[in-house]
Amino acid sequence: DGGITQSPKYLFRKEGQNVTLSCEQNLNHDAMYWYRQDPGQGLRLIYYSQIVNDFQKGDIAEGYSVSREKKESFPLTVTSAQKNPTAFYLCASTPWDNYGYTFGSGTRLTVV
Amino acid sequence: GQQVMQIPQYQHVQEGEDFTTYCNSSTTLSNIQWYKQRPGGHPVFLIQLVKSGEVKKQKRLTFQFGEAKKNSSLHITATQTTDVGTYFCAGPRGEYGNKLVFGAGTILRVKS
Numbered sequence: 001d002g003g004i005t006q007s008p009k010y011l012f013r014k015e016g017q018n019v020t021l022s023c024e025q026n027l028n029h030d031a032m033y034w035y036r037q038d039p040g041q042g043l044r045l046i047y048y049s050q051i052v053n054d055f056q057k058g059d060i061a062e063g064y065s066v067s068r069e070k071k072e073s074f075p076l077t078v079t080s081a082q083k084n085p086t087a088f089y090l091c092a093s094t095p096w097d098n099y100g101y102t103f104g105s106g107t108r109l110t111v112v
Numbered sequence: 113g114q115q116v117m118q119i120p121q122y123q124h125v126q127e128g129e130d131f132t133t134y135c136n137s138s139t140t141l142s143n144i145q146w147y148k149q150r151p152g153g154h155p156v157f158l159i160q161l162v163k164s165g166e167v168k169k170q171k172r173l174t175f176q177f178g179e180a181k182k183n184s185s186l187h188i189t190a191t192q193t194t195d196v197g198t199y200f201c202a203g204p205r206g207e208y209g210n211k212l213v214f215g216a217g218t219i220l221r222v223k224s
Contacts, residue, residue, distance in 0.1 A: 031210055042214035090154060094210050100145055100157030
């Protein structure tokens with residue numbers, strides 16, 4: 001079945017560490033997105049990519065980085081510059097403009 | 113910047129009662145989308161509304177898009193325990209494109 005796979009499901013980060021969240025899709029979608037979800041808040045856009053080797057910052061890109069070397073993959077790195085990284089991270093994709101997102105199952109990141 | 117607001121933040125209903133959540137955008141939207149997130153899960157796309165005044169139904173769920181394309185509502189008739197979750201509305205950033213701005217969501221709890 002086609003879908004988006006995020007891994008790991010749970011991730012613990014020590015202070016000062018960089019960690020990378022994986023997002024892989026086999027839907028042949030062109031656009032991919034990373035959102036952050038905090039309790040009681042909506043989803044906030046971190047980064048997005050419309051095509052391979054191109055990506056743009058969203059509303060809260062500081063402390064994060066991404067790459068899009070393959071159409072299927074859009075990994076997110078949470079760097080030590082992100083001061084409050086504890087959150088639920090969601091990856092999503094769409095085939096074209098103005099169409100509903102398909103989300104992955106998410107990664108819960110906790111700073112220890 | 114563009115904002116999408118949802119009310120109420122939280123609603124607790126008796127099973128069999130109706131439920132409505134409202135969504136208001138600070139700007140005119142080309143379309144509005146609705147998502148459902150079960151507790152511990154990820155958002156799942158429900159529907160997209162595009163036309164001014166559009167009404168769509170999915171079984172017990174009725175979705176409306178306002179005449180001015182700045183507001184929307186989701187109404188659930190005779191709620192069931194399976195309706196539990198958070199309902200988000202989302203609209204594209206700017207006039208076109210697929211980068212969504214999400215509302216904060218309405219949490220629905222159903223007492224059986």
